[in-house]
Amino acid sequence: MTLAATDLLLEATGVSKTYGAVVALKAASLAVRPGEVHALMGANGAGKSTLVKILTGAVRPDSGTIAVRGRPRIVHSPGEARRGGLVSVYQEPALIPDLDIRSNLRLTETPIEPFRHWLRELGVDDLDLLSTARHVPLASLRIIDLARALAIEPDVLMLDEMTAALPANLTERVLEVIGRLRGGDRSVIFISHRLIEIGAVCDRATVLREGETVGVVDVDEGSEERIVELMLGDIVKGLPGRDGRxxxxxxxxxxxxxxxxxxxxxxxxxxxxxxxxxxxxxxxxxxxxxxxxxxxxxxxxxxxxxxxxxxxxxxxxxxxxxxxxxxxxxxLVFVAADRAEALLMQRSVRENIALPYTARIRSWGPIDLRGEGRTVDAAVATLQIDARAGREVRRLSGGNQQKVTIARWVAGGxxxxxxxxxxxxxxxxxxxxxxxxxxxxxxxxxxxxxxxxxxxxxxxxxxxxxxxxxxxxxxxxxxxxxxxxxxxxxxxxxxxxxxxxxxxxxxxxxxxxxxEVAGPLPDESPASGQPASER
Amino acid sequence: MTETVRTERAGARWLTVAAWRGLFRDRPIIPLLGLLGVLMVVSELVRPGIVSTQWLGAMVRGAVPLAILAGCQTLAMITGGIDLSVGAVASMSGFVVATFVSSPGGWPVGLAVALVAAILAGLVTGIGVGVFRVHPLIMTLGMSFVVLGLANVWQLVKVQAGGGVPPELRWLGSASVAEIVPYSLLVFVPVAVLILLILRRTGYGRLLYAIGDNPIAARLSGARAWQVLITLYVLSAVLAAIAGFVLTGLTNVASVTLADSAVLPSVAAAVIGGTSIMGGRGGYGGTMVGALILTVISSLLSSLGYPEAVRQVLFGAIIVAVAAAYTRVTAEA
CATH class of the missing domain: 3.40.50.300 (P-loop containing nucleotide triphosphate hydrolases)
Known part of the structure; x- marks a missing residue:
C-alpha cells in the first residue's frame, strides 16, 4: 500500500537537533497515517523524547520539516502545537500541584464534560475535581493527564512513557482506550519500553537509533524481534536467562x-x-x-x-x-526511582557520583582529586555510562542518568x-x-x-x-x-x-x-480490612 | 595531595564547541571580560586619557569591598540562599573598630570584638536558616535589622568615648604601592583564593552546590544541610566583617549604615558573574569580574557628571539589563 504524502496525518523529515557537542537527533523522520497507533521506539538516548518535544514545539529543531495533513508547519510553542492538534502526555504529570483538578483543567481550557467522559472510559468514576492535585495519587494523575489530552480531541496524541509509572491494572485500561482510537481520523504516537504494549495496541513502529530513523516496522506476530534488532543495532543479545549462577x-x-x-x-x-x-x-x-x-x-x-x-x-x-x-x-544505600530526586541535575557526572564521599563533615576538607577521579572513572566504566555530556547530568539520557544514581553507590563498594x-x-x-x-x-x-x-x-x-x-x-x-x-x-x-x-x-x-491502594478484593483478601479511601 | 595544578578537564573542549552560547553558559567569565573591556573603551571615549594604571588601581581598590561582599552572596546563592545581612554586618564591624581607637588596647581589640559579633550574627542566621528552616531572604533581612539596632545601641554607649577610623585601616583600604597597586589586595587575594579553593577543591564546596541543586539528593546521599548552612552563614558574616574593615578604611567613614548601599550591588555582581540565584551553579571567578564591572560602570556614570539621582536610575537600569541579557544568553536552548 502506497500513500501519497498528503494522506499522512503527520510527517516529519530530516529532523536534527544538537545540544552543544551532543547530537540528540541526526536525521529523524516519522510518518503517521490517520487512524493508526504508531509506536516510536528506541534505546535511551536514541532521541525519542527530543523528537516528541520538537513535534510539540517545546524544542526547536536545527533542521528538518514537519507537515500536518500535508501542510508544512513550524511550531513555536506547546500552546501553538495544541491549537494545531498536536498534544502530548509526558512521563511526569503536568498538573500544578497546588491547584485543584478543576482549576488545572481550566488552565489548559479543557472542556469538562468530555474530560469526565474519558475519565469514565479510563475506569475512573469517583474522582473529586475539587481535590488538590498534590493530594491525588500519582497513578490517578497520569490518568487525569491522559483524559485531559483526550478531551480536547487532538489530531495527534503523543504518549511518552505514559504507562511507565502505572500499575498493571491501569495500564491495561489505558491500552484498551488507546486501542479504541484506532481506525478514526486521529492518530496516536505511542512511546513505551514495554514491547508487550507495543504489540497490543500499535499498528506500525518507527525505530530510532542514535538520533536516526533506522526503520519502520508493521507490528504483527514476530515483529518484536525485528524491532529489538533495529533498536540495538549490532549488539543484539537476549536478556540474561536463568543460568547456573x-x-x-x-x-x-x-x-x-x-x-x-x-x-x-x-x-x-x-x-x-x-x-x-x-x-x-x-x-x-x-x-x-x-x-x-x-x-x-x-x-x-x-x-x-x-x-x-x-x-x-x-x-x-x-x-x-x-x-x-x-x-x-x-x-544501606538507596537508589531512588525518581531521578529528579537523586541527581544534581546541573552538576557533573563526577560530582554526582562522588557526592556521598563528601557528604560527611569529616570529608569537608580538600578533595583528593586524583583518587576521586580514579574511583569515578572506574564506576563510569563499570556501569558503561556514556558521559560525553557529563558536564551537566541533566543533558544525559534517562538511562545514563539512572546509571549515575547507581554508580554513586557502587563506586565505593x-x-x-x-x-x-x-x-x-x-x-x-x-x-x-x-x-x-x-x-x-x-x-x-x-x-x-x-x-x-x-x-x-x-x-x-x-x-x-x-x-x-x-x-x-x-x-x-x-x-x-x-x-x-x-x-x-x-x-x-x-x-x-x-x-x-x-x-x-x-x-x-x-x-x-x-x-492510592488497590481496593478490597471481595472474598479473596484477608487484608481487605483497610479503609478503601484515605481522604 | 592536590598540589598538581589541575587543568580543567573540559578546558580543551570549549575551544572546539561551535555554539558560543554553550561557551557562555560554561565559561561566563569570557563574555564578562569582554564587557569589562568595552566599558573601559567607553570610559576612555567619554573622558579621553582617563584610563591609566592609576585609574585601574583605583577601580580595583574600589571593587575590593564589593567583591568580598559579592563573595558572601556567591556562597549563599550557590546553596539557593542569599545573605542580605552582609551590609549591616560590614557596617557594624567597621564601626566597632572605629569606636575602639581611643580605648585601651586600641583597634586590634576592636577588630576582635567586631569579628566575634559578626560570627555570632552569622551563627544565629545559620541556625535560623539551617535548623528552623526560615527562608534565607527573611532570616538575613531580619538579621540585618537586628545588627543595625545593636550597632545603634553600641553607638549610644560609646558616644562620649569618641573614635575614628584607625590609620592602619585607612592605609589598608585606600593606600597603594606607587599609587597603583592597592594594599587592600593583601586582604583580598587570600580571601579570593580561599573562596575559590573552597568552591572547587573541597568537600564542603561540593556540598554547597549539592544543597543548592537538589537538597533531597544531598540528604539521600547523607549530607546534613544544617551543618553546611550554619558554617556558610558564619563564613559569610566573617567575610562581610572583613569587607567592612576595608570599606571603612577606603571611605574613611565609620557609620552604622556605611555598607547598606552595597548590598544590592553585591547580589548583582554575583548574578552578573553567572551564579544562579536558584542555586547549584556559579562560581567566584565571574563574581570578581562582576564586581569590577559594577565599579567601572559606577565610575563611568560619575565621570559623566550627571546628578546623583540620574546616576542611581542608570545604575539600577544597567544592572537589570546586564542580568537580563546574561540570562538570555546563557539559558538552555
Whole structure:
C-alpha cells in the first residue's frame, strides 16, 4: 500500500537537533497515517523524547520539516502545537500541584464534560475535581493527564512513557482506550519500553537509533524481534536467562547470616507489618501493586523516615536511623526511582557520583582529586555510562542518568543496596545492564533488595521475592520458578487456584485510582480490612 | 595531595564547541571580560586619557569591598540562599573598630570584638536558616535589622568615648604601592583564593552546590544541610566583617549604615558573574569580574557628571539589563 504524502496525518523529515557537542537527533523522520497507533521506539538516548518535544514545539529543531495533513508547519510553542492538534502526555504529570483538578483543567481550557467522559472510559468514576492535585495519587494523575489530552480531541496524541509509572491494572485500561482510537481520523504516537504494549495496541513502529530513523516496522506476530534488532543495532543479545549462577547464589544466600533483618516494621498508615531477612549474596525482590506500603518500607530502610514500630537489624545488631546518613553508615544505600530526586541535575557526572564521599563533615576538607577521579572513572566504566555530556547530568539520557544514581553507590563498594524501581522508563539495553550489574554485585557479596513495577524482572534478577499487600508481607515466592501471571496473582493477593475475574480487576482499578491502594478484593483478601479511601 | 595544578578537564573542549552560547553558559567569565573591556573603551571615549594604571588601581581598590561582599552572596546563592545581612554586618564591624581607637588596647581589640559579633550574627542566621528552616531572604533581612539596632545601641554607649577610623585601616583600604597597586589586595587575594579553593577543591564546596541543586539528593546521599548552612552563614558574616574593615578604611567613614548601599550591588555582581540565584551553579571567578564591572560602570556614570539621582536610575537600569541579557544568553536552548 502506497500513500501519497498528503494522506499522512503527520510527517516529519530530516529532523536534527544538537545540544552543544551532543547530537540528540541526526536525521529523524516519522510518518503517521490517520487512524493508526504508531509506536516510536528506541534505546535511551536514541532521541525519542527530543523528537516528541520538537513535534510539540517545546524544542526547536536545527533542521528538518514537519507537515500536518500535508501542510508544512513550524511550531513555536506547546500552546501553538495544541491549537494545531498536536498534544502530548509526558512521563511526569503536568498538573500544578497546588491547584485543584478543576482549576488545572481550566488552565489548559479543557472542556469538562468530555474530560469526565474519558475519565469514565479510563475506569475512573469517583474522582473529586475539587481535590488538590498534590493530594491525588500519582497513578490517578497520569490518568487525569491522559483524559485531559483526550478531551480536547487532538489530531495527534503523543504518549511518552505514559504507562511507565502505572500499575498493571491501569495500564491495561489505558491500552484498551488507546486501542479504541484506532481506525478514526486521529492518530496516536505511542512511546513505551514495554514491547508487550507495543504489540497490543500499535499498528506500525518507527525505530530510532542514535538520533536516526533506522526503520519502520508493521507490528504483527514476530515483529518484536525485528524491532529489538533495529533498536540495538549490532549488539543484539537476549536478556540474561536463568543460568547456573543463580542456583549457587541462592544457595549461598540461605546458608549465610542475614545482612539485614526487618521485624514487624510499620510506618504511617501504609506500612503495617513487614518482616524479612536479606542475606549477603542474595537479590530479594519485592512484589507489590502500587501503594501497598513499599514506598514507606524503602523510606524506612533508607533512613528517610522513621518506623513507628518494629525492629531493624543490620548484621544482627539493632539499628535506628534518624537520617539517611545513619543508614549509609550502616551500609544501606538507596537508589531512588525518581531521578529528579537523586541527581544534581546541573552538576557533573563526577560530582554526582562522588557526592556521598563528601557528604560527611569529616570529608569537608580538600578533595583528593586524583583518587576521586580514579574511583569515578572506574564506576563510569563499570556501569558503561556514556558521559560525553557529563558536564551537566541533566543533558544525559534517562538511562545514563539512572546509571549515575547507581554508580554513586557502587563506586565505593556496596554492602546493602536498596533499589526502588531502578529500571522505570529506561530502555531494554540499559535495563539489561542493570540486571547484570545487580547479579554481579550479589555474586560479589552484596545484599540487594529490589522493588520493581515490572514483574518480568523478578524471575530474571531475584533469588526470592516477598509479596507485600496492604502493608503486610502476604507471601514469599521462589523467584526462579515464578512467571509473570503467578506474580501478578500474588501481588493481588489471590490464591493461585482462584480465578482473576475481569470485574474484580476493574474494581481494583477503581480502588487504586480512588484511594492510592488497590481496593478490597471481595472474598479473596484477608487484608481487605483497610479503609478503601484515605481522604 | 592536590598540589598538581589541575587543568580543567573540559578546558580543551570549549575551544572546539561551535555554539558560543554553550561557551557562555560554561565559561561566563569570557563574555564578562569582554564587557569589562568595552566599558573601559567607553570610559576612555567619554573622558579621553582617563584610563591609566592609576585609574585601574583605583577601580580595583574600589571593587575590593564589593567583591568580598559579592563573595558572601556567591556562597549563599550557590546553596539557593542569599545573605542580605552582609551590609549591616560590614557596617557594624567597621564601626566597632572605629569606636575602639581611643580605648585601651586600641583597634586590634576592636577588630576582635567586631569579628566575634559578626560570627555570632552569622551563627544565629545559620541556625535560623539551617535548623528552623526560615527562608534565607527573611532570616538575613531580619538579621540585618537586628545588627543595625545593636550597632545603634553600641553607638549610644560609646558616644562620649569618641573614635575614628584607625590609620592602619585607612592605609589598608585606600593606600597603594606607587599609587597603583592597592594594599587592600593583601586582604583580598587570600580571601579570593580561599573562596575559590573552597568552591572547587573541597568537600564542603561540593556540598554547597549539592544543597543548592537538589537538597533531597544531598540528604539521600547523607549530607546534613544544617551543618553546611550554619558554617556558610558564619563564613559569610566573617567575610562581610572583613569587607567592612576595608570599606571603612577606603571611605574613611565609620557609620552604622556605611555598607547598606552595597548590598544590592553585591547580589548583582554575583548574578552578573553567572551564579544562579536558584542555586547549584556559579562560581567566584565571574563574581570578581562582576564586581569590577559594577565599579567601572559606577565610575563611568560619575565621570559623566550627571546628578546623583540620574546616576542611581542608570545604575539600577544597567544592572537589570546586564542580568537580563546574561540570562538570555546563557539559558538552555
Amino acid at each position: 543463580r542456583a549457587t547464589g541462592g544457595a549461598r544466600a540461605t546458608a549465610a547470616k542475614p545482612r539485614l533483618t526487618a521485624r514487624n516494621l510499620a510506618s504511617g498508615t501504609k506500612l503495617q507489618d513487614v518482616s524479612f531477612d536479606l542475606a549477603p549474596g542474595e537479590v530479594l525482590g519485592v512484589v507489590a501493586l502500587e501503594g501497598q506500603g513499599q514506598d514507606e518500607l524503602f523510606d524506612v530502610l533508607a533512613g528517610s523516615e522513621r518506623a513507628s514500630s518494629g525492629e531493624l537489624l543490620v548484621d544482627g545488631s539493632p539499628v535506628s536511623f534518624h537520617h539517611p546518613a545513619d543508614a549509609i553508615r550502616a551500609g 556496596v554492602k546493602t543496596l536498596l533499589c526502588f524501581d531502578p529500571t522505570r522508563g529506561i530502555d531494554i539495553r540499559t535495563k539489561q545492564q542493570i540486571y547484570v550489574l545487580l547479579r554481579e554485585l550479589a555474586e560479589a557479596g552484596a545484599a540487594v533488595l529490589l522493588y520493581t513495577s515490572d514483574l518480568k524482572e523478578i524471575p530474571l534478577v531475584c533469588d526470592r521475592a516477598i509479596v507485600i499487600f496492604g502493608g503486610r508481607v502476604v507471601s514469599e515466592i521462589d523467584a526462579a520458578s515464578a512467571d509473570e501471571t503467578a506474580l501478578l496473582r500474588a501481588a493481588y493477593n489471590l490464591r493461585s487456584d482462584a480465578l482473576m475475574p475481569e470485574d474484580v480487576a476493574a474494581e481494583a482499578v477503581a480502588g487504586a485510582v480512588g484511594a
